[in-house]
Amino acid sequence: MKVYGAIESGGTKFVCIVGTDPNNLLKEERFPTTTPQETIDRVIGFFQPYADRGALAAVGIASFGPLDLNIASPTYGYITTTPKAGWSQINLHGDIQRRLQVPVAFDTDVNAAAFGEQYWIPEHKLLDPFLYITVGTGIGVGVIVNKFPLHGLMHAEGGHFALPHDWQRDPFQGVCPYHGDCLEGLASGLSMTKRWGQSPEHLPDSHPGWELESDYIALALVNMIYAYSPQRIILGGGVSQHPGLVQAVRCKVKQFMNGYIQSSMLMERIDEYILPPALGNRSGALGAIAMARVLAARLL
C-alpha cells in the first residue's frame, strides 16, 4: 500500500506524519526546530524507512515563510528571508525531495491549512474562494481561489494589512518590526503579550483586551471579505480559540460591513460563514497529506 507524508515546518517545532487520510495516520513525530541541518536530518530519518521500501508516494510540506513558490525561480522551494536564525535561504523543498527521492509538494502553512480544510471536509469542497486565517503568535492567511492556492509575486500576507488604529483608545504602538501597527502588530498573540504584560492564555475573559482583539480581527476579516469575496472563512490559531472570540468577531463583521454586501450568508447565516477549523489544530498537517495525494495523482 502507498502512503503519503506530511511535514508541518514551524518556527518552533516540526511535525512529521505518515498516513493516507485523517482516519488512517500510521506514524507521527514532533521535534523542536533547531539548525536546518539537524532538523532536516530528523525529517529524513522519519520518512526514510517508507521511502526505502518504495511505499512513500509523495510528501507535502506546509512551511512557515516567507517562501519562494515560483516554480520558474532558481530558488523555488526555499525559505527566503525569515528572521529565524540560520533558516534564511534554506532549500527545504529541494533538500527533502533530493534525499527522499519522492515528489514533494510545497506551500505555506496557511495555504496548506486552507487546502486541508477544503480537501477533507465535504461541506467545504466547492466553496471558492476559501480562506483560512490563523491568529496565534503571528497572523497568517491562506487562500484558495479558482481551485488553486494563491501564489503570485510571493503569497498572501494578509497578516500585514494596514488597519484603522484608534490611538486614543489603544495607544499601544504595535509589535511588527516592519510596519509597527499593522494587523499582526496590533492583534497577534505576541502583541497581546507585549501590550498587556501577560500572554493571551492568561488574560482573563473579562479583560478589555479581548474586546479590542475581536475589533481588530473583525476589521481584518471585513477587509478580507472585500478583497477575496470568500465563500467560507476558517478562523484558526491559538488566540481564536478563546471562548466567545469567534462569536464576537461574527457580530462585529456584520456591524462594520453595515449591510454593504446584501448576501444572505452575511446577513442571516454568518454563523455558518466564519467557522473554527473542522480539523482543529491539524489543518496544516492534514493539508500537507492532501497536497501529497494531489501531487501523486497528477504524476500517475
Added chain:
Amino acid sequence: MKVYGAIESGGTKFVCIVGTDPNNLLKEERFPTTTPQETIDRVIGFFQPYADRGALAAVGIASFGPLDLNIASPTYGYITTTPKAGWSQINLHGDIQRRLQVPVAFDTDVNAAAFGEQYWIPEHKLLDPFLYITVGTGIGVGVIVNKFPLHGLMHAEGGHFALPHDWQRDPFQGVCPYHGDCLEGLASGLSMTKRWGQSPEHLPDSHPGWELESDYIALALVNMIYAYSPQRIILGGGVSQHPGLVQAVRCKVKQFMNGYIQSSMLMERIDEYILPPALGNRSGALGAIAMARVLAARLL
C-alpha cells in the same frame, strides 16, 4: 466574417462596440444611462443588424455593480442592489442574451478591464494575479487569479477597504454611505470634491489634497499587495491620471512596505510594477471584446 460585441455599462453612460480586436473596431456608440428599458433597447438596436445577419459571435458585458456572477444563482446576470434609481434587480445579461440570441459573457467593469489589459497586452499575458484598480468618481478593483476573474460570494470590493485614517491631519469624515471613511469614502473623486469644494480636475497641482490622495491610494495598494500578491498592478481611472500621482504612489508603496517583501520587482523595479492602463480608458470595453472572444471560442 464573425464579429464580437462589447457593452460597457456605467452609471452615467453606456458604450457599445462591434469589432474583432483593438485595431479593428467597426462601430462604436455612447449614450446616457436612462431607464433600463430605454437603455437596453438602444443596446439591442445597436447590435441587431449584426445579430440578424448571423455575424455576431458573442457579446461581452462589463458592468457597474454590484452584480450576481454566480451561474448557479436564479438571479445570475442581474445588477443587484445598486443605488442607481430603477436599476436594482435588472436582468442585464439575460435580457440581452434573450433578445440578441447570441452567447453573452458578463462581469464587473473592473474585472473586464483587468481581463482586457491582460488579454490584449503581450507583456501582461502570464502575470498572475493581475490587478486593475480604478480611482475615479468611485474606486473599484478587478482581479485575475489563477487565470480567471475573482468572483466568489460576490466579487472583489477592494474599494471599501478599512484603512488608517489620521483624523488630526484629515478631519474629513468620508463620503461612503455604508462605511464613512473607508478607501472610497476617503480617496474617491467624489470624496475629493466634497472635501475640497472642487472636483479633482480643478484642484491645482500644488494643493495638499494630492499629497493626501497619494497617501491613501498607496496604503490601499499595500493592502492589495498583501492580499493578492499580484505580479502587476494597473492603476486606472480619471483621478489616477493626475500628473505625478502614479509616481508618488509608487514611492509611498515602497516606503509603507518598508522592505517587508524582498522582491526585486518591489525594491528595484516598482516603475514596471504599478502602471497606468496600456489601453487608456478603453480597458473595460476592450476587455468585454476579449471576454466575448473567449466565450465564443469555448462554445465552438
